[in-house]
Amino acid sequence: MTRTEAQQGLQLASGARPGIVAGGGVLPQAVARALKALGSDPFVLILEGEAEPGTVLETCEHETRPLEDIGKLVSILKRHRVTHLVMAGEIRRRPKLSAIRPSLGLVTLLPSVIAGLGKGDDGLLRLIMRWLEKSGIHVVGAHQIVPELLAMEGSWTKARPKAADWRDIEAGRAAAEAIGALDIGQGAVAIGGRAIALEGIEGTNGLLERVRDLRGHGRLAGKTGGVLVKCLKPGQELRADLPTVGPTTVELAHAAGLSGIAVEASRSLVIDGPELVARADALGLFALGLSAREDRHGG
Template structure:
């Protein structure tokens, strides 16, 4: 699988492959670890210090903890543990502070690239990290390659489906999300009444939905109903990390914000805790739909 091939293709690991997971927050790293165990591979977990909220779920696995500023020690750790493949999974809420990064010989060669990547944004940093690791013999793979069922399918995934007016919102939200993605700002937008009314910023999807809930009685939104949360990959995104995702909490927050449903880019977005997410959407009467990716898959 190439870097920009659509998600969901699956990955055949050779016998003896050793997979490491850099684990952040949320359920994604847990689901990836469980997927590896089902395939007969016990993962090595690298806990991102201060970011993991489900440490108890990793108790059965070999593990180490690494501060973001100690990224220079990542490669020696991977080599020492015999890691052949690495998955970056889970939410990292903060970015490493360049001034506090402890340099190592392996890191000194890419410090200028890291500095420029930090200035460019999150996706630039991920590209530098993944390419740097692969040049040093570590194969970086996406969470969806380990657990293909995480990738959102195309079409309506719930009992309820979008109305014609919802499709206008989906298109407006998709265009807005792609626009802010081009600037490496965020991956989500909310559209109501055929126009984008809120864009994801540094607060993330949860904050975006909370802001929308508060806006419901404001000005031109007063009295308007329905609306759609749209999430899609950034143009040219590094698809092996930070794919847009939704989960049960996203569904709850979308319902609280008065939205009719959620639309995600099929094959390039993740549905975490899939059965629970779809069941909760069905219980609340929300739709979840996967729309086809529209950009080329060369990742450039």
């Protein structure tokens, strides 16, 4: 299902301490569990209103802060002796600019941050990472901590795509790459050989719910099948916000009447892989990893 061999993950030196900025979804929890299993003592900055309460995150040393406390991020991490930081999970809203109290280090980047708030996620993440690393905190990707989450190339399920599904996969991938180039989203749904819905600020779950609602309307009425495709944005920073799927993705794809899901192998994360495969097999959906297009990616 996912790649475990020949990948050892990040090796932290003696005295190093990992930290997690935890957004929504189960990815921050997977990272925290992996770090604890390795004997690390991670500090977790839980983003208020984003990360799920009552999870493994709260068994770690942690603080809960609103997004608007971004200006205090470096001082918080330094106080907890964090040397290596993972930014994991969804953030469904942007911070209110009027409520941000920038630190001295952030002031120099503030004009760029203000501009970034009106643009896509990747550009803003790059600015934040640059600020963190100038402050002496190494930013690492979730896949460097939990490499077994990286999607494997090829089919994972009993069901396999048919010829019509492959047409949808190609159409969906082209659409996902197009919106990714504009730093809008990472996913698209194609039905009947053409893209019919693109991922926006609502994320993948919202995209699939929208497709479900569209099934009874207009040109989609009576159409069957279709595929969700997710892939990395061209030139995307690899250390944050990799395309992610999990069992919930399968459930929502089925509810939307799709035949399967496809993600870019080695550049996407699969949460709860065995459960994802079990649900897909039970529902008759296919799931697979597409060969990565190396020339598209930055770092």
